Amino acid sequence: MSSIPSLLRDRIAATPDAEAYRVPSDDTWVSMSWREVGERVRGLALGLSGLGAGPGRRVSILCSTRLEWILADLAVLSTGAATTTIYPSNTAAECAFVVTDSGSTIVIAENDEQVAKLRSVQKELPDVTHVVVVDGSSSDDGWVVTLDSVSGGEGDYDALVDAISQDDLATLIYTSGTTGRPKGVELTHDNWLFAAGSVREIDLITPDDLHFLWLPLSHSFGKLLEVVMIDIGVPTAIDGRLDRIADNLGALRPTVMAAAPRIFEKIHNTVVATVRREGGIKLRIFEWARETGIRVSRARQREAAVPLTTRVEHALADRLVFAKLRARFGGRIRFFISGAAPLSRDVAEFFDGAGLTILEGYGLTESSAGSFLNRPESVRFGTVGPPLPGTQVRIADDGEILIGGRGVMRGYHGLPRETSETLEDGWLRTGDIGELDQAGRLLITDRKKELIKTSGGKYVAPTHLEGRIKAACPFASHVFVHGDRRNYVTALVTLDMDVVRPWAEAESLPADPEALRGHPRMREEVDRAIRQVNADQASYATVKKFAILAEDFTVETGELTASLKIRRKAVEERHAETLNAFYAD
Template sequence: MSSIPVLLRDRIAATPDAEAYRTPSGDGWSSMSWREVGERVRGLALGLAELGAGPGTRVSILCSTRVEWVLCDLAVLSTGAATTTIYPSNTAAESAFVITDSGSTIVIAENDDQVAKLTSVRKELPDVTNVVVIDGTAGDDGWVITLDSVRGEGDYDAMVDAIGPDAVATLIYTSGTTGRPKGVVLTHDNWLYAAGAVRELGLLSGDDLHFLWLPLSHSFGKLLEVVMIGVGVPTAIDGRLDRIADNLGILQPTFMAAAPRIFEKIHNTVTATQRREGGVKLKIFEWARATGIRVVKARQHGAAIPLTTRLEFAVADRLVFSKLRARFGGRIRFFISGAAPLSQEIAEFFDAAGLTILEGYGLTESSAGSFLSRPGNVKFGTVGLPFPGTKVRIAEDGEILIGGRGIMRGYHDLPAETAEALEDGWLHTGDIGELDAEGRLAITDRKKELIKTSGGKYVAPTYLEGRLKATCPYLSHVFVHGDRRNYCTALVTLDLDVTVPWARSLGLPTDPEELRTHPRMREEVEKAVEQVNAEQASYATIKKFAILAQDFTVEGGELTPSLKVKRKSVEQRYGDTLDAFYQDPV
C-alpha cells in the first residue's frame, strides 16, 4: 500500500455499495456509500489541483468534525498535497501562525465565521491564494470561493499513483501546552502503519458502527479516519459535544473513542443523579456499584468469583447496569480512551456496567497510536500492549521511548527540536512509565510535569487530579500545584451540568459564584480531598484547595483542544490564588 488515497481506492473497489459515513440530516441521519465517497473525493481533488494543490504544497483545514472534513482531507491527499489541521477554536492569530508556518496556499474553512477570522488577518497570509468555504458565501474578489464550486477535470488515478509512501500527508501542530506549537510531519506510511496495526489486532469488522465526534484536527481523530477506511467500518460523524449522549442512544454504535473527560462526565452525571434522587434508588445504585466493582477486581486478579457474588451481580446488572447500557444504544462492544490518563475508578465502574474501556496511548509524533489494551486482557492502570511492530523501551530516568514505522519524520523546519525528540533513533515521549511482566505499559506522569516539592519529594499531579474527579462527581477539572513549594494545593472547577440540579434539589444557590463559596459545596469537596489524601504519603497530600467560579475551557486558554489542562496557563491566570495558599503555612 503506497498511500491513503490508494487505501481509499481499494476500499471502494472491495465494498462500493457498503455504508461509509452517516451524517445528521434534518431530524434524522443520511448515509453515503464508499462509491459515493469516491465520486465526491475525485471531483474535489481535481478541483483543488486546478487551484494549485499538488506534491510539495499544503492545504489547511479549519473546520469542526463533520463529513466534509473527511472528504476534503482525502481530496487534498489525492492531489499529492499535505493537509495542515487547524482547530476551529483557534484564534485568528493562532490560525495565521499555522497557515504561514506550514506554507499553506489554500485554506478550507467551515463557515462565514471562520472566513471572517481569516479575513481579519489576510495581510498576514500573502501566500494564500484561495479560501474555500464549506457553508458560506463567495467573496467579490475571488479570494473566498465555495466548496461546491471546486470541481475539475483530469486523470485522478494517475495523480494518486504518483504519491509515494514517504510523501508528507499531514502537518499537525502540537497544542502548545508548554510553548510555541510545533508542526509534526507525518507521512502516508506513518498513517498506513498505524491503521494496519489496528487492523491486525482484529478488533473491528464491517459489521461494526463507529461513532466519531473527536476533533479531526487532532491526531487521534485522524487515525480513526484512516483505520475505518482500511477495515471498511461505517462511521457516524457528528462533532457536537452536547449531542454525544443522545447520539449514542439513537445511533446504537458498537464502539466510540473519547478523551477521559467524556467518561468522567458520564460517570459523574450518573452518580450525581442517583445521589439527588436518594432513598431506595440510591441504596440500590450504591449496592450495585459495590457489587460490580467487587466482581471487576476479582477478574483483574484472576480470582474465583463465588456463586453468591455471581448471583448478586446478575441482580445488579438487571436493576442498574443494563439500564446504563441501554442509554448508550445497547450495542457497545467497547469504548476506547486516549489523549490523557483514565482513572482506575472510572475504568472499573464502566467495566462493571459491561461497557469496557480499552485505554490506549500514543503521541501526535507517533501517529496517535502506539499502545492499546486488548479485549479480554485489560489491566486497569495500563494502556495495554504495543501495536504490532511498535518498539518500546524505558530509559534510565523512566522516560518512555518509542520506535517503529509510526514515528514522525520530524518537526517542520525545526531541526534542533527534531534531533532532541528523535535522539538515538527513538522518540522521546516526555512521559514516565514502566512495563509489566507481560509488556503492558503503565504511564505514571509527564516527565516535565512531575511536581518536586521544596523538600525534594516528587508528586504525580495527574494521578491526584484523576482520583479527585473520580471521588467527587461535582468536579469538572482539578489542577494540583506544588512545584518548588513545601506542600501541594489544588484548584477545582465545578461541573455545572451536575452541580446545578443537585444544588437546586437542596435549595442551595445555583449561581456559580455563590455556590462555590457555600459551606455545603465546600464540604463535598473537602470530603473528597480527605478521602484521596488518606491514600497518599504525607508529602503528596493536598493541604489547601480553592473552588473556582469558572470552569477551564479551550476558549479560555486553560485547556488544549484535546481537553488536557495547560498547566502554565492556569498557573499564570490564577497565580494570585495559588500564591495565597502559601502565605499562611499549614
C-alpha cells in the same frame, strides 16, 4: 498500497456498495457507500488540483468534525499535497500562525464565521491564494470560493494517486503547546498506514461494527480513526456536535465509540450526582451495584474466577442499574476506546463493572496517535495496554518512555534542533514517565516535565491525583494540583455546573458559581472527595489545602489546550494570587 488515497481506492474496489459513512440530515441519517465517497473525493481532488494543490504543497482545513472534513482531507491527499489541521476553536491569530508556519496556500473553512477569522488576518496570509468555504458564499474578489464550485474538476485522478510515495508528507498536525509554541508534526503516508494496519492486525474492529465519530479530526486521535475505518471497511456515523452525542447514541446504537476521558468522567459524575440527589433506597442500591461491579471487574483483571454469590449479585445489579446505563448508549456498545489524556482507574472500573468496557490507549501526535492499547481479553485498568504490533518500546534510565517503529514522525516542521532533541537514534522521547508490567503493558506515571518536586525533595504525580479527585467528586469539572518547589501540595477545583446546578437547587443552595464556591456545603463535598483520595497517599503527596474557583478552565481563557489538556503554566499565572495565598503562612 503506498498512500492513504491508494488505500481508499483499494477499499472502494473491495466493497464498493458497502456503507462507508452515515450523516445526520434533518431528523434522520443518510448513508453513503464507498463508491459514492470515491466519486466525491475524485471530483474535489481534481478541483483542488486546479487551484494549485499538489506535490510539495499544503492545504489547511479549518472545520469541525463532519463528513466534508474527511472528504476534503482525502481529496487534498489525492492531489499529492499534505493536509494541515486547525481546530475550529482557534483564534484568528492562532489560525494565522498555523497557516503561515505550514506554508499552506489553500485553506478549507467550514463556514462564514471561520472565513471571517481568516479575513481579519488576511494581510498575514500573503501565500493563501484561495479559501474554500463548505457552508457559505463566494466573495467578489475571488479569494473565497465555495466547495461545491470547486468540486467536479477534470484530469487524471489515478495518475495523481499513483504518483504519491509512502514517504511523502501527508499531514501536519500542530501540537497543543502546553509548554510553549505549537510545533508542526510531520507525518507521512507510511506513518498512517502503519498505525492503521497495526489496529487491523489485532482484530479489534470488524466491518460489522458501527463506529460513531464525533472527536475532533484536527487531533491525531480523530485522524487515526479516519484511516483505520477506511483500512478495515467499517461504517462510520459522523456528527461533531457535542450537544448531540446523547441523542445520537440513542438513535444510532453504535457498537464502537472513542472519546477523551472527560466524556466518561462527565457521564460518571452525572450518574453519581443524580442518585445522590435522589437518596434513599435508590442511592443504596446504586452504591451496592457499583461495589459489586467493581469486584467483578477486578476479578476479571486478575484473571480470577468470580465466586458464584458475586455472579448472582452482579446479575441482579445488572438488571436494576447497569442495563439502564447501557441503554443510554444505545444498548449495543462492545467497547469504548479512550485516549488523548489519562483515564481514572476508578471511572474505568465503574464502567467495566456495568458492562461498558473502556479500552485505554496511548500515543502521541509524534507517534501517529496509536502506540499502545488495552485488549478486551486482557484489559488492566491503570495501564494503557501492550504495544500495538510493530511498535517498539524502551524505558530510559530516568524512566522516560521511548517509542520506536514506523509510526514515529518524520520530524518537526522547520525545527531541526527540536527534532534532534526529540528523536534519538530513531527513538521518540515521549516526555512521559512509565514502566512495563510483567505482561508488557505500559503504566504511565506522569509527564516528565509536569512532575511536582516539593521543597522537601519528594516527587508527586499531579495528573494521577487530579484524576482520582475528579472521580471521587461528581461536582468537579477540572482539578489542578500544585506544589512544585512548595512545602506541601494544594489544589484548585472548578465546578461542572451542569451537574452542580440540579443538586444546588434540590438543596436550596445558591445556583450562582461565585456564591456557591464558598458555601460550606459545597466545600464539604469537595473536601470529602479530597480526604478520600488522601487516605491512601503518602503524606507528602496529600492535598493540604484547596480552593473552588467560580469559573471553569476553558480553551478561550488559555487554561486548556484545544484538545482539552490543562496548560499548567497558564493556570499558575492566572491564579497566582490564590495559589500563593495557600502558602502565606
